[in-house]
Amino acid sequence: MDSTTRESPLSRRTVLGTATAGAVLGLSGCLRGIRNLFRDEPADGFSLSVASVSPADDPQAAAVADRLESALETAGIDVERETLPQSRFLRRILIDHEFDLFVDRTPRLADPSALYGLLHTRFDAEWGWQNPYGYSNVTIDSALDRQRGRTGAARDRAVEQTLESFANDQPFTPLCRPTAKHVWNGDRFVGFDRHPLSERYAFVDIESIAPDGTLRAVVTDERVTRHFNPLGIGGRHSCSPIDDLLYDSLATTVDGDVHPWLADSWAWEDGTATLTLRETSWHDGEPVSAEDVVFTYDFLADTSMDSAEAPIPAPLYRGLATAIADVTRLDDHRVRITAEAGRAAAEQAFTIPILPAHIWRDRTESAEFVDVETPSGATVAVVTDNVPPIGSGLFTFDDREEGERLTLSRNGDHFTTTADLPETPITTLEVTVTEDTEAAVAAIEDSEADLTLSALDPETASSYTAAPPLVTHERPSQSLYYIGYNVRNAPLLNPNFRRTIASLLDKASIAESIFAGAATPVASPLGNPWQPASLEWDGADPVTPFLGEDGELDVDAVRSEFRSIGHRYDDDGNLLVRS
CATH class of the missing domain: 3.10.105 (Dipeptide-binding Protein; domain 3)
Structure with missing residues (x-):
């Protein structure tokens, strides 16, 4: 119309x-x-x-x-x-x-x-x-x-x-879109201006000049050290890239376009896509298989997996996942996905993080010990902090000190090491929590850190000018401030x-x-x-x-x-x- x-x-x-x-x-x-x-x-x-x-x-x-x-x-x-x-x-x-x-x-x-x-x-x-x-x-x-x-x-x-x-x-009423401005040391890394830092590709399509490949990042939000549940609502803000670095999805976004990632390829015919998975493993050594893909999309619809009186959907990704009507295992490395929506919306659903079935299947029980009242209850899956997180992503969880720091190590077995995809040059990602933007910028200027992973606060973003070798880049944030109405x-x-x-x-x-x-x-x-x-x-x-x-x-x-x-x-x- x-x-x-x-x-x-x-x-x-x-x-x-x-x-x-x-x-x-x-x-x-x-x-x-x-x-x-x-x-x-x-x-x-x-x-x-x-x-x-x-x-x-x-x-x-x-x-x-x-x-x-x-x-x-x-x-x-x-x-x-x-x-x-x-x-x-x-x-x-x-x-x-x-x-x-x-x-x-x-x-x-x-x-x-x-x-x-x-x-x-x-x-x-x-x-x-x-x-x-x-x-x-x-x-x-x-x-x-x-x-x-x-x-x-x-x-x-x-x-x-x-x-x-x-x-x-x-x-709801959109108010304003903040500017996401970041600072990094150009003598240690090049290319953080190519992609939004909220996306995994920003940590792949870069070059490292640092001899040891260690990226020392600073954040002002301590939640990145506390919560690692990709389905949780109380963890990191949506602009954090940590989930994307720990977990793989069938596809990834690059400059707004969807490209194969964990899926090596897919072919559409009459509203159905056949996807072929890359050979890779979970961080605990178990192989990633078609079963994990089927499990993930079923799990988003009901995290109790039919064990509760009524479905308990995941609090994240549900809307995106409903673009897919069915996921069927064809063999260990192939799945057939039937779309409920058009191809563009269905491929957006390919960007949902894939979960290891052998871990999350044990999190379907009721979380009655947690004081959470929802229309149908809650499961352990939606309230767990998920420590340590086991994904298949570019980085593995190494260590953390709550409220202070987080360390991730490059996944040497990741499929990007053998596939026709860029491989991250970062060997270790060290994330340190600072009190505020002023402290974060000071850490960069004193060569104690390489990148402000959190965007600069508005006051600093509007006035800060970097001196070489420091580099700044800004782009509109992918989230905005708004008024919500009940x-x-x-x-x-x-x-x-x-x-x-x-x-x-x-x-x-x-x-x-x-x-x-x-x-x-x-x-x-x-x-x-x-x-x-x-x-x-x-x-x-x-x-x-x-x-x-x-x-x-x-x-x-x-x-x-x-x-x-x-x-x-x-x-x-x-x-x-x-x-």
């Missing part, structure tokens, strides 16, 4: 449907003082909670949440501000779903396939990064289904329609209400003041080459323009906007729920 003729997600039927659902769902939500939507008697106002991690975990997310709190209060809304440690924050959002609004960074959003698991209705009852917002919209579902089923130019057009529908409905709760299930909230924040001011200019304001969750021209930033938000100027809200304009979507104010300036 052409984007100019398709049904608007804000049609009368949709708005009436969401308003009706809000009257039911809101009764058990976080909001207080909600009125019956079918009566004409105003309530005493209501309250919204705004959550973020602590400033110690992410000062920018906390600062944006503070600004959102102030904007909502200016609009006449009572706000309960919650600042939580990282683990409690993730649990509140991804497991318990006990929130109204939050500010955070998205998972890695490099391809449109990532939006399917985040937004499709089929995942609204699951946990983890499968639709944590409880979002449901038939127009968006249809758009997601179309883009997932198509390839080439047809997929490009479908993605454009999806993003335009997204912008109209605001299931649309299970009225009035947040109303897209008009969400759009108005989006208009309360000056994204350009946030990028300039909170991120010191080291971020770009955005209206689309995907950047180039996927962002349509209609959503490009041209001095103002093309969909939800700021209701003010230079970061200052126009109170009259804000009240007028809320009144235009059916809300009222009492004599004290408190916003009342829509009649």
Whole structure:
């Protein structure tokens, strides 16, 4: 359907449907003082909670949440501000779903396939990064289904329609995309400017000048030393490359394109791909086989492997994996994959890390000893820290000191040593945790480290200039900062209400003041080459323009906007729920 003729997600039927659902769902939500939507008697106002991690975990997310709190209060809304440690924050959002609004960074959003698991209705009852917002919209579902089923130019057009529908409905609100700037010592390594450091290929397509091949990296996030579960939600941030270095996937991304990796090759015929695996071993010496591939995709759908009363899906990769309908073992080194989606989306599912069945099969039992409540329970697989991690990747786990350091060693038996692929020149990867960006840069300047694996903080990124032999490189991050909405709760299930909230924040001011200019304001969750021209930033938000100027809200304009979507104010300036 052409984007100019398709049904608007804000049609009368949709708005009436969401308003009706809000009257039911809101009764058990976080909001207080909600009125019956079918009566004409105003309530005493209501309250919204705004959550973020602590400033110690992410000062920018906390600062944006503070600004959102102030904007909502200016609009006449009572706000309960919650600042939580990282683990409690993730649990509140991804497991318990006990929130109204939050500010955070998205998972890695490099391809449109990532939006399917985040937004499709089929995942609204699951946990983890499968639709944590409880979002449901038939127009968006249809758009997601179309883009997932198509390839080439047809997929490009479908993605454009999806993003335009997204912008109209605001299931979450993209704010800004930070700049990922890194520093390294050019006298020891060359080429870290070729690929995003969140991807494995950045550690292959480089040259080492260091005599011993040791890469000494520094990070500001100690979680890289604590958690090694590729399915866990409380471990490293999505921009960490550690999983990609410890585990192989059937395919890997290079400059946005999918290329064979653990799979030597594949051939498509009538929606089915036959993949041939390279001969390689797990880090414990066991051979990698077709059985491991079949196990991995089955395991993502149900980590209990049919041992629980209901399936317990993995909190990560589920949305991506549903592009594959079936995986069948043909022999020890060949599998047949039947796609549920188009070829492009299915090949994105080839980038999921492959797990050793002989280890993860023993992690299907219930994790009742862990205080985690999900719709269907939890298994050991989703809560284990997975130490030591056994993968088949470029590097093997050597040692770690929690909160201090991590050491990985090159896997001398990796298939890149014999296949027609570049081999990593890094013999040892030593990761050291530093207190902050200033300490990380100082370690590089003092020749105590070679690379800032964590991106520089915004203040430093906007001002730091390296002197030879140090080198800097920057590129847009693959994740962005955003406002998340719990649309299970009225009035947040109303897209008009969400759009108005989006208009309360000056994204350009946030990028300039909170991120010191080291971020770009955005209206689309995907950047180039996927962002349509209609959503490009041209001095103002093309969909939800700021209701003010230079970061200052126009109170009259804000009240007028809320009144235009059916809300009222009492004599004290408190916003009342829509009649």
